[in-house]
Amino acid sequence: MLDITPTEWTAILLSLRVAAVATLMATPVGIALAWLLARRDFWGKSLLDALVHLPLVLPPVVTGYLLLLAFGRRGPLGAVLADYLGIVFAFRWTGAALACGVMSFPLLVRPIRLSIEAVDHRLEQAAETLGAAPWRVFATVTLPLSLPGVLAGMVLGFAKAIGEFGATITFVSNIPGETQTISSAIYSLIQTPEGDTAALRLVIVSIVIAVTALIGAEWFARRATQRLHGN
Amino acid sequence: MLRVDVTKQLGEFSIEASFASEGRVTGLFGASGAGKTSLINMIAGLLAPDRGKISLDGDVLDDTEKTIHLPAYRRRIGYVFQDARLFPHLSVRANLDYGRRMNGLAFDPAQLTRITELLDIGHLLDRRPGKLSGGERQRVALGRALLAKPRLLLLDEPLGALDESRRAEILPYLIRMRDEARIPMVFVSHDAAEMRQLATQIVMLKHGRVTSFGGVKVLSG
Numbered sequence: 001m002l003d004i005t006p007t008e009w010t011a012i013l014l015s016l017r018v019a020a021v022a023t024l025m026a027t028p029v030g031i032a033l034a035w036l037l038a039r040r041d042f043w044g045k046s047l048l049d050a051l052v053h054l055p056l057v058l059p060p061v062v063t064g065y066l067l068l069l070a071f072g073r074r075g076p077l078g079a080v081l082a083d084y085l086g087i088v089f090a091f092r093w094t095g096a097a098l099a100c101g102v103m104s105f106p107l108l109v110r111p112i113r114l115s116i117e118a119v120d121h122r123l124e125q126a127a128e129t130l131g132a133a134p135w136r137v138f139a140t141v142t143l144p145l146s147l148p149g150v151l152a153g154m155v156l157g158f159a160k161a162i163g164e165f166g167a168t169i170t171f172v173s174n175i176p177g178e179t180q181t182i183s184s185a186i187y188s189l190i191q192t193p194e195g196d197t198a199a200l201r202l203v204i205v206s207i208v209i210a211v212t213a214l215i216g217a218e219w220f221a222r223r224a225t226q227r228l229h230g231n
Numbered sequence: 232m233l234r235v236d237v238t239k240q241l242g243e244f245s246i247e248a249s250f251a252s253e254g255r256v257t258g259l260f261g262a263s264g265a266g267k268t269s270l271i272n273m274i275a276g277l278l279a280p281d282r283g284k285i286s287l288d289g290d291v292l293d294d295t296e297k298t299i300h301l302p303a304y305r306r307r308i309g310y311v312f313q314d315a316r317l318f319p320h321l322s323v324r325a326n327l328d329y330g331r332r333m334n335g336l337a338f339d340p341a342q343l344t345r346i347t348e349l350l351d352i353g354h355l356l357d358r359r360p361g362k363l364s365g366g367e368r369q370r371v372a373l374g375r376a377l378l379a380k381p382r383l384l385l386l387d388e389p390l391g392a393l394d395e396s397r398r399a400e401i402l403p404y405l406i407r408m409r410d411e412a413r414i415p416m417v418f419v420s421h422d423a424a425e426m427r428q429l430a431t432q433i434v435m436l437k438h439g440r441v442t443s444f445g446g447v448k449v450l451s452g
Contacts, residue, residue: 120316122312122314122316123316123318123319125277125303126312126316126318127318127329127333128276128277128304129276129277129303129304129306129309129376130309130329130330130333130334130375130376130379131305131307131333131334131379132304132333133304133333134304136333137304140329140333141318144320145319145320
């Protein structure tokens with residue numbers, strides 16, 4: 001039964017690529033925002049916090065449609081990016097990565113923020129008295145100590161990105177070989193007569209990927225505790 | 232010469248302190264809650280005064296009238312905290328080397344040997360802070376602060392977190408540091424016996440105010 005057909009392989013590999021690119025692009029932004037939310041007080045902080053969490057509470061189809069309006073070929077951001085940088089999102093796998101990145105962003109940011117908050121601020125003060133400028137305090141103390149949280153966030157974000165469906169299909173549709181991820185492939189198969197077995201195969205694949213990611217996140221979280229206790 | 236003349240409101244509590252000290256070890260003496268830690272946090276640059284001036288050897292560190300507040304990382308003032316605050320993710324060696332790296336100083340193996348011998352921590356270099364005893368941790372913290380080549384060293388109850396026997400273990404090192412390291416120090420304590428052994432000048436602090444200032448004899452006054 002686990003005879004995976006070439007079309008299914010294409011969808012699996014595309015899903016992995018989309019999720020990997022989405023996670024790698026979102027991580028630096030996520031770290032910066034997590035640090036801002038954890039360590040700084042500024043005007044509009046609650047608003048930024050709400051904005052980060054928005055993809056979690058909005059219907060995915062709304063997020064996808066908003067992305068289409070903004071990053072579509074005629075959208076204000078999409079037109080500029082296409083004309084000046086040659087980056088096109090609409091109906092491309094890059095658009096799927098953008099949608100997955102946005103949808104998984106809240107899950108990525110949360111563990112990073114929590115682990116930055118857990119870093120003892122007194123250690124950062126000690127670093128300062130030893131001559132470390134703020135960005136070096138971040139690079140040599142805050143970031144290394146919150147690294148397990150960063151990795152846990154990346155794993156969770158990746159798992160979410162792999163499973164993303166609503167925003168992706170709204171924004172970039174369901175084109176085999178270009179934007180058809182595991183989720184949208186399953187969706188198509190369920191609507192096809194005789195598609196049940198193939199759908200089930202992909203269901204098993206996505207369960208395996210999700211469980212692996214969760215175990216990975218758990219492992220990183222345990223490492224975080226050890227690291228903070230200096231063992 | 233360390234000159235401090237500051238006021239700071241911290242909730243209900245206020246500090247209005249002024250003193251100048253040329254002593255090798257300035258002892259900041261007072262009961263807990265007298266404002267000792269807040270005062271040296273201001274000298275370190277971790278806390279900004281509401282009003283006033285702090286200068287070290289003529290260099291202005293804080294001057295609220297001229298809106299000068301030199302950030303802690305540019306003061307070259309070492310700080311040994313009561314709770315050591317070693318970096319848990321770095322080895323003892325990397326902890327000791329941290330200040331040198333951050334200040335862009337050249338690696339000085341002779342200095343490293345001198346300090347590790349002074350504090351008897353040479354055998355700990357490859358350990359992680361989590362594996363050290365309280366006394367060892369505090370000695371490494373002393374070494375880490377000294378190796379950053381500070382112009383002034385602040386010691387905030389460095390013996391406070393240790394039990395009686397450990398205190399007896401560390402105190403001789405502090406006396407050696409005073410006599411050999413040639414770095415002026417501000418030593419904070421509420422223990423008169425420690426003060427007598429270490430300080431050369433005493434600043435008495437009570438409810439955020441300086442009540443007396445002078446040689447070690449003010450402790451008995």
